Amino acid sequence: MIISSSSVITPPQTHPSLHLLSKCTTMEQLKPIHAQIIKTNPADLIIWNTIIRAYSLTPSPFPAINLYKFMLSSDIKPNHYTFPCLFKSCARIDGLNEGKQIHGQVLKLGLCCDAFIHTSLISFYAQVGELDDARLVFDESPLRDAVSFTALVTGYVNNGRVEDARKLFDEMPVRDVVSWNCVISGHARNKLFDEAICLFNEMRRAGIKPDESTLVTVLSACAQSGNLTTGEQIKTSIMDHKLCSNLRIVNSLIDMYAKCNELGKARSLFDGVTNKNVITWNVMIGGYTHTHCYKESLDLFRTMLQLNCESNEVTFLSVLPACAHMGALDIGKWIHAYIGKNFPRSSNTSLFTSLIDMYAKCGDIEAAKTVFESVSPESLASWNAMISGLAMHRRAHEAIGLFKNMVSEGFTPDDITFVGVLSACSHAGLVNLGQQYFHSMIHDYKIPPKLQHYGCLIDLLARAGLFEEAMAMIKKMNVNPDGAIWGSLLGACTVYKNVQLGEYFATKLLELEPENSGAHMLLSNLYAADGKWDDVARIRTKFKDNGSIKIPGCTSIEVDGIVHEFLASDKTHPMSDKIYAMLEEMNQLLDECGHVSDKSLVLYDMEDELKEGVLCQHSERLAIAFGLISTKPGTTIRIMKNLRVCGNCHSATKLISKIFRREIIARDRNRFHHFKDGVCSCMDHW
Secondary structure, X not given: OOOOOOOOOOOOOOOOOHHHHXXXXXXXHHHHHHHHHHHHXXXXXXXXXXXXXXXXXXXXXXXXXXXXXXXXXXXXXXXXXXXXXXXXXXXXXXXXXXXXXXXXXXHHHOOOXXXXXXXXXXXXXXXXXXXXXXXXXXXXXXXXXXXXXXXXXXXXXXXXXXXXXHHHHHHOOOOOHHHHHHHHHHHHHOOOHHHHXXXXXXXXXXXXXXXXXXXXXXXXXXXXXXXXXXXXHHHHHHHHOOOOOOHHHHHHHHHHXXXXXXXXHHHHHHHHXXXXXXXXXXXXXXXXXXXXXXXXXXHHHHHHHHXXXXXXXXXXXXXXXXXXXXXXXXXXXXXXXXXXXXXXXOXXXXXXXXXXXXXXXXXXXXXXXXXXXXXXXXXXXXXXXXXXXXXXXXXXXXXXXXXXXXXXXXXXXXXXXXXXXXXXXXXXOOHHHHHHHHHHHHHOOOOOOOHXXXXXXXXXXXXXXXXXXXXXXXXXXXXXXXXXXXXXXXXXXXXXXXXXXHHHHHHHHHHHOOOOHHHHHHHHHHHHHOOOHHHHHHHHHHHHHOOOOOOOOEEEEEEOOXXXXXXXXXXXXXXXXXXXXXXXXXXXHHHHOOOOOOHHHOOOOOOHHHHHHHHHOOHHXXXXXXXXXXXXOOOOEEEEEOOOOOHHHHHHHHHHHHHOOOOEEEEOOOOEEEEEOOEEOOOOOO
């Protein structure tokens, strides 16, 4: 016989004071009422059951278990109402021993065939990780209702045993929407998104109508897997069933469209929501960040602030990476202050790791160190972020020292840690040390090298001019080199003006990425530096014929919380006249200081005077000029460029920092350059 357990919830309340218990949420509120009721009715089992249940719902369920023990010592015999809340309490405190003792009492009283107790037992064993015991309880009972099946299926999926969950689910005689939701969400939580979507389609074919939870879960699976087709089908179903007013579902739709790179549709839905909550804002802001639309992410965040909308830690986890990419230090500082004021006791290590990363990538490595030192408890992620931050600022010895401290404090480095350490060695040209850490990673920590590790070491060798060693490393790799590796080798060839090797590396790179504009530009630079203008023309013609599009150099600078972006020879900025006037002053002062541009770096075979004009109008020069006229004397100028800084701008910026007595912190595609008093922190090694 199948017995439904859903109707048995709580015992009837007969005592006039019991209704007060429903209003109690803490032990302090419960204790005086509990004492009063027990004193007047010491033998009333209904009262004992009700008070035990009330205690089980408080933040700490220990008193419920203690009260049960006191009840037994008072010769009060429990019944089938007593045990379900006790098993829930034991699960919450991970109390396996306590739960087993109570299970023994159930067997002694002959209550194991009660449907509600049976389900509670399965859930208890499953929640404390004892799946074999949960299955034993299930198998030894004649009860086979949807609730007990679902309890065990839930236990399996919550412990990563998805195959067992699916097998048991397939055995269920009756599968309701709750059991379908359980198995679908279990697959989604275990990142089996395609399987979750297939189950959803199977559910629809079985004639089971999905509810809100189903739709939210499957839309999330579509978002994570990029399955726009199913997502669109669900959207149509939502429209047909007039569920567009359900904010939870609409939020999931926005998230799905954003992560499937349909930002226009996501934004259209977002703009149409009149009762936006913090999740609505978060999914749209996060969608922009996820698809690398960082400017749009920051703009929407500003709108959110202007409208005085609620923000939370998830909001900042989406905005901080956008700040990091755009160099929006002022916004990042505001977020840090807001967190300190509104979440002073936050233990969200991801949030502080994002702050460390933001400060490091915005050029304020000292602020990153301050945040790192304040993190408690420390996490491997925070150590990794700080090591990587120091590496990109060419503070290799500090990064390595931090790595040693991390190990001495008992943290075991992972593959991400060694990317940071090897990157530090690469940025500083520490060839021997880099090779030692690469060897240590493999042999001491048993971490198999990935492409990023090989890439760091090969880049290190190539930048040192050790091309034979770099090629030997490529032959030893257990994976095929990617475009980044061939690109770093090609870049090193332009430094050493090795045309023959450069051609070989460019060929390899273009085999993998035929439309890679960077490869064409690097090879053109190499030919131009060698005066081979016919080859430059050939490369440029081939580049155009292939339909490749050159990625334009773009430099951003933040002033007063607003990020300004410049392209080479850009005259679209409202202050363009003043910017070019400052540019002219900069060039005149550079000439007076003896700065001579290397015209071989211009790809066109043109007159020297025209070449000089092209070089002087690179995007970083315009951003620096804007910074000089827009900030007070002595203020540090921070700029972010999407491409590698050219040699001319690098040498010019060193002099500009000395002439105008400004520290200029520049981040290019590879690393940071700290220009001060005519010197760069990279020591001309980049």
